[in-house]
Amino acid sequence: MPSELTGRQAGGAWQWSRTKQTKRALLDAARDVFTEQGFSNASIADVVERAGSSVGSLYHHFGGKNELFLALWQDHQQAHETAASQAVAKARSEEETDPTALFCVGARAYLEGSWQRRDLAMLFVSGDGPPGFELVRRGRVHEWISQNDALLKLADTSLDRLYAAILTSLIGEGAREVAAARNRRSAGQIIDAVIEYATRVMAGGPA
Amino acid sequence: MPSELTGRQAGGAWQWSRTKQTKRALLDAARDVFTEQGFSNASIADVVERAGSSVGSLYHHFGGKNELFLALWQDHQQAHETAASQAVAKARSEEETDPTALFCVGARAYLEGSWQRRDLAMLFVSGDGPPGFELVRRGRVHEWISQNDALLKLADTSLDRLYAAILTSLIGEGAREVAAARNRRSAGQIIDAVIEYATRVMAGGPA
C-alpha cells in the first residue's frame, strides 16, 4: 500500500500537514540547537538530527543555514512586534493619547516579550548570527523605535538619528538584561527600571 | 656574507628591531584588512600578503587569527583607556571633585578616541569578531564604566547591574555614532549630546 507509506490521501490533506510538520520540526530543532550552541558553532547536521529530518529537506524548505536562522528570527520578531502593537492599540482604545506614554506601553510589551522567549532573545542579541545579521537586526529595531508616535517628529539630522539610536540601544540593552533575569519578579523590576531610564532620556527631547 | 643576508650584527640590535618591525607590519596589515573586510571575511593569507610577511611568522608571533585580532583590540583598548584616565587625572588636578562631572570627562575622552581611530572603533563594535569576543569586549567596557567614581557605590543587585549596563550601552552606542559621523564638527555635536543623555540618566541615580 504505497498510499500509506507515503502518507498520502485523496484530498492531499495529510501531505499538506506533513509538509508543515517538517518545517515546524526544523524550526523547533533550530531553536533548540541555535540557542544552545549559538549560530556559528551549530551545524546543519545537528539541526536535522534533532528534527528527525534530513539535510535535503532543510535545503528544500529554507535554502540553507543562514536562511533558517533568519526564518527563526522573523517569527520571533513578528511575535514581538505584534505584542507591542496590540498593547499600544489597547492603550489608545482606553483614551491614552500622550505619545511618550504610548511609547512606554509599547516598550513594556516588547520587554515582556523578551522575558517570555528569553532563549531566543538572548540568541539574537548575542552577536552570533549569519554575516550581516547584526546590521539587519539593528535596522529592524531601529525602524520599529523610529516609527513610534513619540518620535515621529524627528528630522533626518545626525543628532535626531542619535536620539533614536540611544533609545534603541537603551531598550535593546534592557531586553538583554530582562532575558538574563533570574526570575519573573526580577524581570519585572528590570522592566520598570528600563522604562524609567527611557523616560529620563526622553524628558528633554533630542539634545 | 651570511651576516648581511640575515640582517644580523654583533650587538643583535638589528635582529631585535627586525622582530619588532615584523610584528608591527602584521598588526598594521591586520588593521587594514580587518577594518576593510571584517573579521570572518578576512583570511590570514590576506593579512600576511599585505604585511609582506608570511603565515609562519604570523603564527610565531601571535598564535593565530583570533589572537591577532585580540592583540589589535588590546592596543586600541589601551589607547582608549589611557586617554580617559589622563583626562580624569587632569580634571582632578584642576580641583574637579564631583563624581558625575569626572565621569563625563572620562566619557568625553573615550568618545573623542572613537572619532580618532574610527576605523578600529567601527570594527570592534560591528559584532564580527572571534567566537566569544563580544562577551570579552562587553565585559571590558562594562568593567571600565563600573570602576568609575560616580558609580563606585553600586551594589551587586540586578538593578544596579542594569544601571551600569544601561550607561555602558549608552556610551557604546554613542561611540558607534561618533565613529560613523561625517566630519569632526558633527562628531563633536554627537559627543555633546551623548554626554547630555548620560547626565539625564544619571540625574536620578539607580532606579
Next chain:
DNA sequence: GTCTATAGTAAGATAGAC
C-alpha cells in the same frame, strides 16, 4: 517532499628547510 551519500571548498594550522 524526503532522504543518503558525496562532492566541493575554503581556510586555519603545522612541519620542517633555511
Next chain:
DNA sequence: GTCTATCTTACTATAGAC
C-alpha cells in the same frame, strides 16, 4: 625568526534515488 608547501578538518551545498 622567517618562509613555503602541505595537511587536515569541517562544513555547506548538491545530485539523484525513492
